[in-house]
Amino acid sequence: MISEEQFNKEIKGIISNAIREDVGDGDHSSLACIPEDAMGKAKLLVKDKGIIAGIAFAKEVFSYVDENLEVETLIEDGSQVTHGDIVFYVKGSSQSILKAERLVLNAMQRMSAIATKTNFFVNLLEGTDTKILDTRKTTPGIRALEKWAVKIGGGENHRFALYDMIMLKDNHIDFAGGITKAIEKTQRYLSDTGRDLKIIVEARNLEEIKEILKSDGVYRILIDNFNYEDTREAVRLIGDECLTESSGGINEETIRNYAECGVDYISSGALTHSVYNMDLSLKAV
CATH class of the missing domain: 3.90.1170.20 (Quinolinate phosphoribosyl transferase, N-terminal domain)
Known part of the structure; x- marks a missing residue:
């Protein structure tokens, strides 16, 4: 951060x-x-x-x-x-x-x-170990205010911008030629530039979870648009290897169910873009 x-x-x-x-x-x-x-x-x-x-x-x-x-x-x-x-x-x-x-x-x-919206989501997670995260889906020019408000509401901030954390999403992975190549290239880049940035990698299915786990140095795996059953399996596969984060269309009706799958974090753009x-x-x- x-x-x-x-x-x-x-x-x-x-x-x-x-x-x-x-x-x-x-x-x-x-x-x-x-x-x-x-x-x-x-x-x-x-x-x-x-x-x-x-x-x-x-x-x-x-x-x-x-x-x-x-x-x-x-x-x-x-x-x-x-x-x-x-x-x-x-x-x-x-x-x-x-x-x-x-x-x-x-x-x-x-x-x-x-x-207020963040606090509502925090209350929905009460009794679980899951924390709510914001995203970069903020109003241009006032991101600092909106992320400040998330903290006031009891949530946690994801990365602030593109410069303070590595997040390898689907497009990065596809442009880089696959998950393993994307991670290897990232680690080389960080080493060559002397930067100490945490690495988050997005997974689109359980096979990608397994591939990510073959690489060292991943801080968190983004379990994106998984159903409940696959989310539980992803959490089981990941174990203590790294942190877990669920995202993708999660709302007040589904957030508790995803938390009960055992993820460490749930990220929601709705905290800042739909209020x-x-x-x-x-x-x-």
């Missing part, structure tokens, strides 16, 4: 780009009717229910826009919230609060939706 330093750099980049996109050469609505020295206070109001996420990000946004803005937090990231809850108050320059408002709401609404934003608003008080 990426380092904390890299992650923080991603967050700062998201904020600066979003403010550039939204504010441009000025928030002329506020500049036109609100005095520069006007001071105000606003509250983050919940109009929905679920897991709140993005409070720490909101603080970063407020600080970026105006370091003199003060935030009083009433509810922490990862908490269950319901309609009518007040998450935080922010006070300071009225112009600054309005400049930050839309980015804070857009981010928190989406992050809270992702955290409905939580209804939040920032209201002057």
Whole structure:
């Protein structure tokens, strides 16, 4: 996974780009009717229910826009919230609060939706040893926020991007000339370039599982689009050789059954690509 330093750099980049996109050469609505020295206070109001996420990000946004803005937090990231809850108050320059408002709401609404869905899946896995993973199926430009939200919801992050883990999927395997060749070439590449990256290899059937197991150095096998019976057999074949991950169309109706097959992880793109934003608003008080 990426380092904390890299992650923080991603967050700062998201904020600066979003403010550039939204504010441009000025928030002329506020500049036109609100005095520069006007001071105000606003509250983050919940109009929905679920897991709140993005409070720490909101603080970063407020600080970026105006370091003199003060935030009083009433509810922490990862908490269950319901309609009518007040998450935080922010006070300071009225112009600054309005400049930050839309980015804070857009981010928190989406992050809270992702955290809520992740937490729902986590609860479905309760009592098993299986953990839920996100994927790279994220919104371009705000991946760091969406993966942050998965963690807040109780899930775990898969690789962050193409650069922090090797994942040999079906197309890599086919282009490389087969599973064994793909793994051998990968290990040579890592050795030649001095990189220390974990290797995940996708299997499309039990025969491919057996072939993967002939090679050393595989961190995790991705058991992709298997039925329950074949998943159980794959887990038996793999044993303690490496970690296991199920994926491929797994939803709330099937996730528990796959977990009970004994896999270590289940990955789901739905955590980030199929959510409905939580209804939040920032209201002057």
